[in-house]
Amino acid sequence: MTAGPVALDLESDVVELTRTICDIPSVSGSEAPLADAVESALRGYGHLDVLRDGDAVVARTSLGRASRVVIAGHLDTVPIASNLPVRVVGSGADAVLHGRGTVDMKGGVAVQLHLAATVPAPVHDVTWVFYDNEEVEAVRNGLGRLARERPELLAGDFAVLCEPSNAAVEGGCQGTLRVEVSVPGVAAHSARSWKGVNAIHGAAEVLQRLVAYEAAEVPVDGLVYREGLNAVGVRGGIAGNVIPDSCVVTVNYRFAPDKSLADAEAHVRSVFSGFALEVVDASPAARPGLDRPAAAAFVRAVGGEPKPKFGWTDVARFAEIGVPAVNFGPGDPELAHTDDEHCPASSITACERALRAWLTGRAG
Structure with missing residues (x-):
């Protein structure tokens, strides 16, 4: 007999739900059990229309409001590093949850689920989106799949992505471009190395260009984004006694939202002129858009000083379809993907309170 999904109590304390x-x-690609639990729990609420697309779950209100907002979060995490089950240090408001997903981004997902269940009559119609495969290559991203195949589900006047932002507004996001820079060589026996050309040694020029590279700080719509160009992998060689005839340096470029993907690629090709280069993954940046009325109203409602988003998030997907979006969720983004990933309970509850006030029109 196959066990059913884990029962989630969406009306329980949001920290315990986290x-x-x-x-x-x-972990990315294995979201089905969590998606099953989310779908089963949401179907228990009559004010929500729920549908499933792969391992993405979408729940919508249909109250005839004058505006619709989309509130989204991904269900997947990076691989577990002996950091589950969650360990709780302290108690009450001082509690800290340690474990994979507490920051990126199940604290945000728990806030979404709790509000979806307990705010049946928001001042905006709401589309709640819980999607798969955010932490892997862009082609597998569940939000991207919905944008391509079911774009009507993401339509709205404004979107909030509950990525970790310390319960503060982070506008836009950096774009990301990953390339492979190839260095050629000539194979030879290592005992007669002068007969060959060592491709790994040749990669020193690629690395030196990276060492000498000065990353830009770029102001966009009042926020300053810091860029970065870094080697993230090197591969080459086939055996301990063979001079390698090829070496590949994988480079990641994080670029400000003043650039398109084409601009970013052109910049990286200029840095590595003379070398063969292949783009292997790319996702566009998103401008902050905080001058848009819906975004400005959200900032006023939740308070605080907006900051730039360092890193790529799916606000870029919303930007591509013309929906202004911001990042707003619990947890310190600098702790995302770390072995000691942890999130204060106070950050989760602060995020829940701010979003509840905005959705119920009680902010300010």
């Missing part, structure tokens, strides 16, 4: 969903492993 702990529960973190303890359902959902």
Whole structure:
């Protein structure tokens, strides 16, 4: 007999809900058990229309409001590093949840689920989106799949992505470009190395250009984005006694939202002129858009000083389809993907309170 999905109590304490969903492993590609639990729980609420697309779950209100907002978060995590089940240090408002997903981004997902269940009559119609495969290559991204195949589900006047931002507004996001820079060589026996050309040694020029590279700080719409160009992998060689005839340096470029993907690629090709280069993954940046009325209203409602988003998030996907979006979720983004990933309970509850006030029109 096959067990059913884990039962989630969406009306329980949002911190305890965070702990529960973190303890359902959902490494990218293995989100089905968590998606099952989310779908089953949401179907228990009559004010929501729920549908499933692969391992993405979408729940919508249809109250005839004058505006619709989209609130989204991904269900997947990076691989577990002996950091589940969640460990709780302290108690009450001082509690800190340690474990995979507490920051990126099941604290945000728990806030979404709790509000979807407990705010049946928001001042905006709301589309709640819980999607798969955010932490892997862009082609597998569940939000991207919905944008391509079911774009009507993402339509709205404004979107909030509950990525970790310390419960503060982070506008836009950096773009990301990953390339492979190839260095040729000539194979030879290592005992007669002068007969060949060592491709790994040749990669020193690629690395030197990276060492000498000065990353830009770029102001965009009042926020300053810091760029970065870095080697993230090197591969070459086939045996301990063979001079390698090829070497590949993988480079990641994080670029400000003043640039298109074409601009970013052109810049990287100029840095590595003379070398063969292949783009292997790319996702566009998103401008902050904080001058848009819906975004400005959200900032006023939740308070605080907006900051730039360092890193890529799916706000870029919303930007591509013309929906202004911001990042707003619990947890310190600098702790995302770390072995000691942890999130204060106070950050989760602060995020929940701010979003509830905005959705119920009680902010300010």
